[in-house]
Amino acid sequence: MAIATLPFTLLERTEVVRPEPQIHTRQAIGGARVEIGGVKKSFGENEVLRGLSLSIPAGQFVAVIGRSGCGKSTLLRLIADLERPSSGTLSLAGANGGKASTRIVFQEHRLLPWARVVENVEVGLGDTPPAERRATALAMLAEVGLESRANDWPSVLSGGQRQRVALARALASRPQLMALDEPLGALDALTRIEMQSLIERIWLRQGFTAVLVTHDVAEALALADRVVLIDEGRITLDVSVPLERPRRRGSVELAKLEGKILDQLLKKDHDGDETHSHP
Numbered sequence: 001m002a003i004a005t006l007p008f009t010l011l012e013r014t015e016v017v018r019p020e021p022q023i024h025t026r027q028a029i030g031g032a033r034v035e036i037g038g039v040k041k042s043f044g045e046n047e048v049l050r051g052l053s054l055s056i057p058a059g060q061f062v063a064v065i066g067r068s069g070c071g072k073s074t075l076l077r078l079i080a081d082l083e084r085p086s087s088g089t090l091s092l093a094g095a096n097g098g099k100a101s102t103r104i105v106f107q108e109h110r111l112l113p114w115a116r117v118v119e120n121v122e123v124g125l126g127d128t129p130p131a132e133r134r135a136t137a138l139a140m141l142a143e144v145g146l147e148s149r150a151n152d153w154p155s156v157l158s159g160g161q162r163q164r165v166a167l168a169r170a171l172a173s174r175p176q177l178m179a180l181d182e183p184l185g186a187l188d189a190l191t192r193i194e195m196q197s198l199i200e201r202i203w204l205r206q207g208f209t210a211v212l213v214t215h216d217v218a219e220a221l222a223l224a225d226r227v228v229l230i231d232e233g234r235i236t237l238d239v240s241v242p243l244e245r246p247r248r249r250g251s252v253e254l255a256k257l258e259g260k261i262l263d264q265l266l267k268k269d270h271d272g273d274e275t276h277s278h279p
């Protein structure tokens with residue numbers, strides 16, 4: 001399948017498209033609810049997020065897109081509690097009303113090379129009693145289809161298999177929010193599609209809230225309930241993806257939705273050009 005990417009260079013200014021109601025139904029159990037209000041984040045003089053607001057219901061799968069350097073990973077790190085906002089509010093509420101547990105998966109697998117696969121997954125189990133750790137880690141490896149590789153070293157696995165181990169490690173503690181920072185970015189197209197299906201199946205089964213940063217619009221549309229675009233430090237496009245799962249790659253519906261997103265971007269660029277050429 002051809003992987004489409006946005007013509008980000010055409011981006012200047014867009015109108016916000018509010019999400020429509022979801023038509024596929026799914027019981028979200030144990031997902032975190034995310035409320036972000038007017039968040040700003042600066043690194044020195046560089047103001048990356050400029051009053052960004054986003055409300056994510058429990059169990060929703062949100063894809064975050066935008067051109068390189070627009071602040072996608074910064075937003076994800078704020079959500080995963082790895083950074084503090086410079087101002088604004090950010091809360092993550094768990095199903096029981098307490099603070100939600102979060103895990104993050106990066107583009108690089110970040111596995112420990114000196115630990116076997118199963119031991120790498122056990123790293124994600126923190127305070128779990130030792131007796132339970134091995135069984136839980138093996139169950140997580142089974143979830144990602146790698147139980148038979150439990151005693152291998154990470155170095156003998158393929159790139160896709162390593163990312164599956166990283167996913168199992170993140171899933172091991174049953175987080176209520178999963179932050180995915182281009183987790184499939186380094187994989188070949190076929191492995192990528194297989195991993196997308198795996199992530200979708202696990203998300204449907206476990207019910208966590210998922211926030212996926214990706215450069216790939218087709219990937220965003222294959223997986224997400226909702227796609228948001230960041231531009232100039234704010235969300236400038238917010239589109240729901242009301243299609244049944246699993247989604248049929250190359251379907252007319254997906255192509256239409258991809259066209260809708262691209263149309264918004266092209267319209268914006270066109271308007272911007274006109275304004276510029278007729279001051």
Ligand SMILES: Nc1ncnc2c1ncn2[C@@H]1O[C@H](COP(=O)(O)OP(=O)(O)OP(=O)(O)O)[C@@H](O)[C@H]1O
Pocket residue numbers: 043046048066067068069070071072073074075
């Ligand atoms: N810890 C940091 N210290 C200083 N500047 C940072 C830090 N983290 C991010 N930045 C800056 O913030 C901006 C946004 O970075 P970020 O990684 O969030 O972008 P991104 O949209 O995820 O980019 P890409 O798609 O290329 O991964 C960049 O200008 C980057 O240099």
